[in-house]
Amino acid sequence: MEGIATTLTTWNAGVTRLTAPPRGTFTKLARGATVGKPHDVAQQRRVLEATLALLAQDAPIDMVRLNESAEE
Amino acid sequence: MEILEDLKQWQAEYERGWLAHYRETGEMDWKNLYNRPKNKTAPSGSGVDLSQSRLMFISTAGGYLREDQEPFSTNRADLGDYSIRRFPSSTPLEALAFAHVAYDHTAVEEDPQVLIPLRHLEDMVSEGVIGEVAPSAISFCGWQPDVVRTINETIPAIVEAAKAEEVDAALLVPA
Numbered sequence: 001m002e003g004i005a006t007t008l009t010t011w012n013a014g015v016t017r018l019t020a021p022p023r024g025t026f027t028k029l030a031r032g033a034t035v036g037k038p039h040d041v042a043q044q045r046r047v048l049e050a051t052l053a054l055l056a057q058d059a060p061i062d063m064v065r066l067n068e069s070a071e072e
Numbered sequence: 073m074e075i076l077e078d079l080k081q082w083q084a085e086y087e088r089g090w091l092a093h094y095r096e097t098g099e100m101d102w103k104n105l106y107n108r109p110k111n112k113t114a115p116s117g118s119g120v121d122l123s124q125s126r127l128m129f130i131s132t133a134g135g136y137l138r139e140d141q142e143p144f145s146t147n148r149a150d151l152g153d154y155s156i157r158r159f160p161s162s163t164p165l166e167a168l169a170f171a172h173v174a175y176d177h178t179a180v181e182e183d184p185q186v187l188i189p190l191r192h193l194e195d196m197v198s199e200g201v202i203g204e205v206a207p208s209a210i211s212f213c214g215w216q217p218d219v220v221r222t223i224n225e226t227i228p229a230i231v232e233a234a235k236a237e238e239v240d241a242a243l244l245v246p247a
Contacts, residue, residue, distance in 0.1 A: 004128075004234055005120045008244040016246070019076075020111035032175035034245050038183035041192075048192055048243075052202070055122050055241050060114030 009034060009051040013063060022059030025051045028069035043068055075223050077111050083220050109219050125240035128206040129161060130230060132214025133180060133187040133247040134172030137163065143171035144213035152216040154225040158208040158233055161190055174215045175247050187247055206237045214247055
């Protein structure tokens with residue numbers, strides 16, 4: 001984004017990959033709960049920390065799979 | 073670098089395919105007729121030290137200030153709402169409402185941080201992980217079939233806001 005380092009996280013890796021983002025993580029979380037399950041603070045923080053950590057790297061990088069899902 | 077490679081080709085396929093079919097039949101055929109935007113080359117750019125950076129949060133969840141802002145259009149016949157909403161990053165999450173046609177709002181209404189994790193980002197500022205969060209968060213409704221309008225209307229508004237707030241980095245959370 002015009003000189004601004006960007007990162008994202010998505011549950012929809014297939015569609016997101018097609019757009020070739022510079023940095024990003026993907027999970028098996030659910031549509032409408034991209035960052036984590038409701039009130040699962042630990043999971044939400046893990047997703048955010050991993051996604052934001054990518055900002056330290058020069059882009060582009062391959063999307064990173066996170067072992068996070070909507071299952072209990 | 074172009075935001076979408078071969079934008080003219082995408083537009084032509086969209087207009088003669090998905091859009092023409094919708095106008096003729098009223099059916100939105102995402103599976104067979106919608107050409108997903110594709111790029112071959114990802115943007116390049118330098119990484120940043122997040123602990124020294126100003127981070128802007130961007131969401132496609134259709135969030136807006138319930139008392140002070142207009143909701144996004146949820147009329148599918150409008151073929152998307154390409155406007156953005158800016159609200160203070162310090163906004164209490166209970167002040168937000170969500171207008172979006174393409175996801176179940178149950179989770180975000182139970183815990184807005186599943187899509188709008190602003191309190192977590194504030195905590196990460198306190199911990200020194202993030203330098204600061206930009207004063208404004210940016211929200212739009214990600215149900216935008218017409219990529220040309222996304223590129224010509226939505227993205228410039230976001231870039232303008234990001235530049236105005238002199239951000240170094242951005243986190244996008246699609247719904």
